[in-house]
Amino acid sequence: MKFSQKIIANLKLGGADFFLSVPCKLLANMITILENDKDIYYSAIPREEEGMGICAGAYLGNKLPCIMMQNTGIGNSVNSIVSLLQLYQMPVVFLISYRGTPGEPVGAQGGMASVTEDILNTLRIPMLHCDTEQDLDKISTFTNHAKVIESPVAVLCNFNLMKDD
Amino acid sequence: MMNRFELLNLLQDTIQNEFVICNIGLPSQELYKINDRPNYFYMLGSMGLASSIGLGLSLTIDKNVISIDGDGSVLMNMNTLATIGNRAPSNYTLLIVDNGSYGSTGDQKTFTNESTSLKDVAIGAGCKNVIECSGEETNENLQKALADTNNSYVIISKIKSGNVPIKPIPLNAVTIRDRFRKEIGLVTYL
Numbered sequence: 204m205k206f207s208q209k210i211i212a213n214l215k216l217g218g219a220d221f222f223l224s225v226p227c228k229l230l231a232n233m234i235t236i237l238e239n240d241k242d243i244y245y246s247a248i249p250r251e252e253e254g255m256g257i258c259a260g261a262y263l264g265n266k267l268p269c270i271m272m273q274n275t276g277i278g279n280s281v282n283s284i285v286s287l288l289q290l291y292q293m294p295v296v297f298l299i300s301y302r303g304t305p306g307e308p309v310g311a312q313g314g315m316a317s318v319t320e321d322i323l324n325t326l327r328i329p330m331l332h333c334d335t336e337q338d339l340d341k342i343s344t345f346t347n348h349a350k351v352i353e354s355p356v357a358v359l360c361n362f363n364l365m366k367d368d
Numbered sequence: 369m370m371n372r373f374e375l376l377n378l379l380q381d382t383i384q385n386e387f388v389i390c391n392i393g394l395p396s397q398e399l400y401k402i403n404d405r406p407n408y409f410y411m412l413g414s415m416g417l418a419s420s421i422g423l424g425l426s427l428t429i430d431k432n433v434i435s436i437d438g439d440g441s442v443l444m445n446m447n448t449l450a451t452i453g454n455r456a457p458s459n460y461t462l463l464i465v466d467n468g469s470y471g472s473t474g475d476q477k478t479f480t481n482e483s484t485s486l487k488d489v490a491i492g493a494g495c496k497n498v499i500e501c502s503g504e505e506t507n508e509n510l511q512k513a514l515a516d517t518n519n520s521y522v523i524i525s526k527i528k529s530g531n532v533p534i535k536p537i538p539l540n541a542v543t544i545r546d547r548f549r550k551e552i553g554l555v556t557y558l
Contacts, residue, residue, distance in 0.1 A: 246455055249447040256417030260424025265554050286413025291545045
């Protein structure tokens with residue numbers, strides 16, 4: 204719970220005030236925190252791609268949106284990232300539970316894990332890797348960076364960091 | 369029956385001062401040609417997401433938001449009807465222009481021409497105030513939806529397929545973004 208609290212606090216400190224998630228067990232504590240936070244909007248949604256659309260609308264209405272999802276959700280969302288968020292230069296923070304990284308018990312997650320960073324690199328999306336507790340302190344500046352550069356950014360939280368939280 | 373161009377013409381008095389998110393392709397190009405407005409957000413990509421973008425906007429501002437979508441696009445992103453059914457605020461209206469065809473790609477038929485009813489899908493997804501009507505009845509139903517400050521609406525306007533010859537929208541995406549946000553009151557440098 205400590206890391207989850209730190210992540211949410213840093214996202215909010217960086218300006219994020221509108222949250223969506225397609226749930227993941229590594230995000231469960233963060234979702235509980237957000238569900239009880241009266242200062243921000245939060246909802247679970249069925250699919251990441253529609254989340255990119257909802258985030259785009261929330262940005263038009265002056266929010267800094269954050270969508271929380273597994274790295275698999277990037278695969279579901281490529282066109283909406285390029286042809287909506289990047290085309291119109293809309294800042295959105297992707298808070299990604301990075302399944303398939305060392306410590307992961309589900310072998311099948313390895314496939315998307317092996318291509319996730321290549322996809323994000325191809326899309327020119329800045330990445331912040333969170334492997335240790337200290338890395339989480341960088342999230343607030345990185346969140347604000349999305350607003351400054353008017354672009355999506357991705358925070359990748361490794362399995363080993365989050366699994367015992 | 370009227371086509372989409374005629375319907376969009378008919379709706380202008382009702383929508384021209386509202387925040388509108390318009391579907392990619394011919395719907396946006398026709399709307400631009402009929403009556404270009406800074407409070408119209410034209411989608412240049414991401415087919416399927418007009419409904420979702422409008423939902424996100426309606427959750428963050430107090431004014432009415434209308435998503436003008438198509439049957440083909442709703443079929444591409446049907447899960448968002450469940451999000452709308454559970455989360456849409458009262459200032460949100462989804463207008464589905466259902467002409468039974470993929471108009472922008474050459475009028476290939478969609479499944480609403482066969483067994484699929486978007487009205488039944490929307491109701492099953494949890495949407496309230498789902499109205500299916502003719503093109504002629506659409507303006508009146510849309511006015512009712514906009515005037516109702518307690519409920520969101522999904523209006524399915526059944527029209528015929530067909531398009532008018534038209535050019536791509538000449539506006540840059542960031543121009544569309546900024547002039548739209550200026551209407552909301554967020555951009556002061558234009």
